[in-house]
Amino acid sequence: MRRWQAIPLVLACLSCMPSALADCLEPLTPACAERADEFSDQYEFKKCRQQMAMFHKETKEYLLCLKRSVGPALEHFNEAVDSFNKRAHNADSTALRKSTGEEMY
Numbered sequence: 001m002r003r004w005q006a007i008p009l010v011l012a013c014l015s016c017m018p019s020a021l022a023d024c025l026e027p028l029t030p031a032c033a034e035r036a037d038e039f040s041d042q043y044e045f046k047k048c049r050q051q052m053a054m055f056h057k058e059t060k061e062y063l064l065c066l067k068r069s070v071g072p073a074l075e076h077f078n079e080a081v082d083s084f085n086k087r088a089h090n091a092d093s094t095a096l097r098k099s100t101g102e103e104m105y
Contacts, residue, residue, distance in 0.1 A: 024065035027058035 032048035033055070039045040 024062055024069060026062055027055055030055055 030048065030051035032044070032051055039048065
């Protein structure tokens with residue numbers, strides 16, 4: 001398994017960090033973006049476009065917040081996997097590798 005494949009595991013562990021993620025508020029999609037009918041006039045279009053621009057900005061901020069919150073946990077996980085794999089390849093572990101023949105990730 002590659003490191004990026006471990007992301008779902010890390011995301012599942014996010015419940016361990018509720019206070020860090022409490023600051024990350026997911027923005028709401030503007031209602032005008034989800035309507036099926038056409039814009040009634042130029043004013044309505046421009047207003048919705050402004051709301052979408054704000055939604056875009058808020059979404060970027062939200063994603064950066066999540067990255068700051070998840071980053072340390074992902075880094076910690078990757079360090080643990082690297083440490084495990086180094087041990088698995090260590091000359092002292094030759095007998096163990098012969099019996100298992102595999103790495104963790």
